[in-house]
Structure formats: structure tokens, C-alpha cells
Amino acid sequence: MKKKRSKINSKILLPVAFIIGIVAGAIVVFLNKDKDNIEDIKQEYMGEIYEELKATGLLRYIKDKELLIVDVVRKEDKYEFVPVTYNFALKGTLTDEFEGLSNEEKYDVFNDISSMNIRQLKCGKDKYNTGCITEFLSLESGSDIYESKDFSIFKNGNLFKIEKEKKVVSVSSDNNVSDKDIYEYMKSQYDRLTNYGANYVPEIHDPQVAEMASNKFGISTSEADRIYIDMEMKKAGY
Numbered sequence: 001m002k003k004k005r006s007k008i009n010s011k012i013l014l015p016v017a018f019i020i021g022i023v024a025g026a027i028v029v030f031l032n033k034d035k036d037n038i039e040d041i042k043q044e045y046m047g048e049i050y051e052e053l054k055a056t057g058l059l060r061y062i063k064d065k066e067l068l069i070v071d072v073v074r075k076e077d078k079y080e081f082v083p084v085t086y087n088f089a090l091k092g093t094l095t096d097e098f099e100g101l102s103n104e105e106k107y108d109v110f111n112d113i114s115s116m117n118i119r120q121l122k123c124g125k126d127k128y129n130t131g132c133i134t135e136f137l138s139l140e141s142g143s144d145i146y147e148s149k150d151f152s153i154f155k156n157g158n159l160f161k162i163e164k165e166k167k168v169v170s171v172s173s174d175n176n177v178s179d180k181d182i183y184e185y186m187k188s189q190y191d192r193l194t195n196y197g198a199n200y201v202p203e204i205h206d207p208q209v210a211e212m213a214s215n216k217f218g219i220s221t222s223e224a225d226r227i228y229i230d231m232e233m234k235k236a237g238y
Helices: 010-032 038-054 103-115 179-194 202-217 221-235
Strands: 068-076 084-093 130-141 144-149 152-155
Touching: 038 068, 038 084, 038 130, 103 152, 179 202, 179 221, 202 221
Parallel strands: 084 130
Antiparallel strands: 068 084, 130 144, 144 152
């Protein structure tokens, strides 16, 4: 004698499936509640970039004051000082006014980038562990392409460098520039670029500030580093 198959009421299945769907959706929302939306990241990053550009002479030479995002790559490494980074590549076009500048004037314009806090910006929901990095900036000027990468400027693939005669800085010279003057300048730049240490990344800001001191006082970057470290040690009582 054949057994009758029990029929499951379809009216029961529908509420169960609905509840399972709600639970699954809630789990997805919970797992992603702390993750950043890439479009929000882009908007926040570009807002910060334009604020930094306003402080330099570079913005006036960018056509329509517009930069485009070519690419953005999310990287995660729990062993890094900033575990999660969004690495941006940007491009733009330079104005005809820039074309009329001398090579030395062009170099001075690009040298402003070294004083910009664009290499590592805090962004996202967790600003202590998330950063936005300007990995690559490409600017087109006529047939020339200028690229900023790793604190260096390249023109058509070659390092763009203008050798300037630097003034010799001496404590005993008439300009009375002392180690303390150099230290105070470097300290003020550290405070400005890192928001008083909150965003400090050694491998980014140390060479950046040393280069700025080198350009301002006509000393080598290694000498700038030495002066800063010596003054810090003295302040600590060593």
C-alpha cells in the first residue's frame, strides 16, 4: 500500500523564505557596515586634493582647475602603518600660461608639490587605519607630459631637475640662520602636513620636510635631518 506524500503548505514556505531573506540581508549589512563606499572615498579625496592645491601655485596652471581620476586601487596590508589605502592616479591638462614659463619657473611650480599634503591623506570611516595616496599625477602641456611620482617630477619620462645655486647657510654668517631656525621651520612644516602628528607617516613626511628645508636654506637633506634629530634629542634632555 503506497504512502501518501505529505504536502507542505505553500502558505508556510513563503513566510519562512521571507524571514530567511531578511536575516541574510541583515548579515550582509552588518558585515559591510564599516566598509567604505568607493564613490564616497573618491569624493572625499578629491575635496582634500583641491584644498591642498589652493595653497600652492600649481592650481592656477591646471586647465579649468580640473583633475580626473584615472584609476584607484584598494590595498590592504595589516602589517603597514596604515593598513588600508586607496591608491589614486590622476591626470590633468596645463594651461597655455604654463607653456610661457621658463624651465626654472616650471620647476618652481612643480616644486610646490613637495609642500603639499597629498601623498597620504586620511580618509574613509576609520581615519586612523585608512589612507588615500596620490600614487601618480600626470599633467599634459602641449607635447610634453609632466609626471609626479615618489616625490620626483618627470618630464617625458626623464627626471625633471633644475640645478640652482644654493646659498651657503652658516650660523656665523650675516643672515644669522641657526640650527634652531631650521629646526623651528621643519617643526612647523611637520605640524602643518601631519595635523600636529595625527597623520604622521615617517616614510612619507620625513623626506618631504627634509627636502623643503633643503630648498629653503640651501643645505642638503641629510644635514636637515641631522639638525632636526639633534634638536629633538636636546629637547628630550639627551
